[in-house]
Amino acid sequence: MARIPLDRANRTPLSEQIASHVQQLIDNGTMPSGSRLPSVRRASTMFGVSPGTIVDAYRVLQHRGRIQPRPQSGYFVRDHRVRPAEEPRPTRPRLRIHDVPHRLAERLHAHARADNMIALGMAQPDRSLMPVEALTRQLHRSMRDGPARTIDYGPTEGTAELRTEIARRMLDTGCLVRPDEIVITNGATEAMYLALKATTRPGDVVAVDSPTYHGILDILCALDLRALPISTCSIDGISVPDLERALQTRRVAALVLVASFTNPLGGCLSDHGRARVAALARTHHITVIEDDVYGDLAFDGCHPPAIRSFDDTGRVIYCASFTKTLAPGFRVGWCVPGPAGDEVRRLKRKMNVATGVPQQLAIARYLATGGYARHIRKVQRAYMERTGLMIDHVSVSFPEGTRISRPLGGSVIWIELPDRFDALRLFEDAEALGISIAPGPLFTPDDAYRNCVRLNCANPWTTQIASAVSRLGMLLKEQDDDHTTGRKRARRAPVHA
Numbered sequence: 001m002a003r004i005p006l007d008r009a010n011r012t013p014l015s016e017q018i019a020s021h022v023q024q025l026i027d028n029g030t031m032p033s034g035s036r037l038p039s040v041r042r043a044s045t046m047f048g049v050s051p052g053t054i055v056d057a058y059r060v061l062q063h064r065g066r067i068q069p070r071p072q073s074g075y076f077v078r079d080h081r082v083r084p085a086e087e088p089r090p091t092r093p094r095l096r097i098h099d100v101p102h103r104l105a106e107r108l109h110a111h112a113r114a115d116n117m118i119a120l121g122m123a124q125p126d127r128s129l130m131p132v133e134a135l136t137r138q139l140h141r142s143m144r145d146g147p148a149r150t151i152d153y154g155p156t157e158g159t160a161e162l163r164t165e166i167a168r169r170m171l172d173t174g175c176l177v178r179p180d181e182i183v184i185t186n187g188a189t190e191a192m193y194l195a196l197k198a199t200t201r202p203g204d205v206v207a208v209d210s211p212t213y214h215g216i217l218d219i220l221c222a223l224d225l226r227a228l229p230i231s232t233c234s235i236d237g238i239s240v241p242d243l244e245r246a247l248q249t250r251r252v253a254a255l256v257l258v259a260s261f262t263n264p265l266g267g268c269l270s271d272h273g274r275a276r277v278a279a280l281a282r283t284h285h286i287t288v289i290e291d292d293v294y295g296d297l298a299f300d301g302c303h304p305p306a307i308r309s310f311d312d313t314g315r316v317i318y319c320a321s322f323t324k325t326l327a328p329g330f331r332v333g334w335c336v337p338g339p340a341g342d343e344v345r346r347l348k349r350k351m352n353v354a355t356g357v358p359q360q361l362a363i364a365r366y367l368a369t370g371g372y373a374r375h376i377r378k379v380q381r382a383y384m385e386r387t388g389l390m391i392d393h394v395s396v397s398f399p400e401g402t403r404i405s406r407p408l409g410g411s412v413i414w415i416e417l418p419d420r421f422d423a424l425r426l427f428e429d430a431e432a433l434g435i436s437i438a439p440g441p442l443f444t445p446d447d448a449y450r451n452c453v454r455l456n457c458a459n460p461w462t463t464q465i466a467s468a469v470s471r472l473g474m475l476l477k478e479q480d481d482d483h484t485t486g487r488k489r490a491r492r493a494p495v496h497a
């Protein structure tokens with residue numbers, strides 16, 4: 001097979017050059033919508049590069065909205081009748097330490113539970129995709145184990161069955177973990193809370209990706225910790241060079257980050273970036289708390305390696321849960337606290353003794369049946385399709401100049417509107433129409449991202465959701481008209497308390 005030449009002296013990375021070659025073939029019609037791209041192995045022979053470089057090139061094309069993977073079938077050219085919107089610009093927060101204010105995420109929680117709201121705000125999984133019957137069956141079976149197991153307090157560290165199943169599943173993250181290294185928690189939220197409480201003191205500074213998941217800010221607030229936002233990109237996640245600069249100039253106790261499919265920006269840190277973060281933890285003596293609730297939801301079916309898999313010092317604490325993949329209401333998560341394990345278990349015992357046993361046993365039994373891998377493939381596929389549909393619809397409904405993230409996993413998108421738009425006003429106006437969205441300022445301790453919005457794409461795509469997105473577009477048009485005519489509208493109650 002003849003090699004397609006690349007300019008190896010050029011500073012443009014080979015993956016970008018390959019992406020440009022393939023994009024030309026798509027643009028000039030050689031590879032029309034729906035056609036299949038060469039397999040990674042074949043393309044690596046065609047271009048004379050490693051398979052990893054091809055995977056990176058295909059990732060670039062996915063972020064540009066040109067191709068999409070179909071698990072176990074390969075990569076295909078997307079239907080590109082809708083011109084793909086650009087990705088949001090990498091964020092550039094000022095290197096400043098912030099106290100974390102209380103915030104009213106309660107309103108989003110209330111929206112998610114209200115029957116009459118179209119809930120695009122909370123990052124909830126689609127209930128109809130969850131294995132409800134199988135979990136119900138396993139719950140019943142677990143209760144038959146008898147009251148000594150299911151009615152009495154369980155062990156603080158969690159049941160042996162679930163810890164064993166999790167240790168097996170964690171092989172997908174590249175981590176070799178013994179069951180006795182795992183502590184079962186009430187969701188990833190408690191895992192991160194315990195990890196931070198065990199390794200920091202009130203007043204300490206914690207670096208976070210910016211924007212970051214609002215629940216992380218709530219934990220910092222509850223523990224009296226201060227936040228240091230670090231710039232983050234919707235493609236590669238947290239900026240490792242900026243993190244390094246921050247660690248050189250500020251006294252930082254810990255870093256909390258979502259490395260795979262950040263919420264809300266959607267980026268995914270490269271393997272090299274993960275190794276660098278693990279190395280920085282060692283050099284700067286900081287604890288890294290890795291929140292991996294979305295790792296199982298990679299659209300290509302490959303769980304990215306955990307940062308912990310690059311760490312040999314015990315400075316990286318891995319946290320995750322079954323919230324996004326099985327049942328948020330079960331409140332089952334876990335952490336691998338390493339040397340902080342004794343303190344984490346002591347704190348958990350003092351706080352709530354143990355996590356509920358019946359749901360732990362039900363999940364352990366469900367995992368042992370082997371149905372989980374098939375289940376998450378179904379969820380990955382559904383979220384990939386729904387995210388694509390949401391992006392296309394936002395692209396045609398929102399004003400010119402709107403930028404939209406195109407994540408390769410998870411279920412949320414981040415929308416950066418031109419600066420003149422006000423996401424808090426959109427939140428209020430949309431709520432009045434029965435539509436819930438998550439405004440940008442929810443994801444930061446300062447007053448940034450007022451022109452940004454996060455939407456959850458997990459729900460099945462319906463005409464109701466399509467028309468809700470169109471209505472959001474109309475509300476933005478109203479804002480634009482007011483802006484042009486200089487008309488001011490009275491602001492209703494602010495989102496922050």
Ligand SMILES: Cc1ncc(COP(=O)(O)O)c(C=O)c1O
Nearest residue numbers: 123187188189213263293321323
């Ligand atoms: C990044 C991230 N971490 C943690 C959580 C919460 O996890 P849990 O419900 O398991 O506490 C969420 C929920 O939206 C999330 O998006």
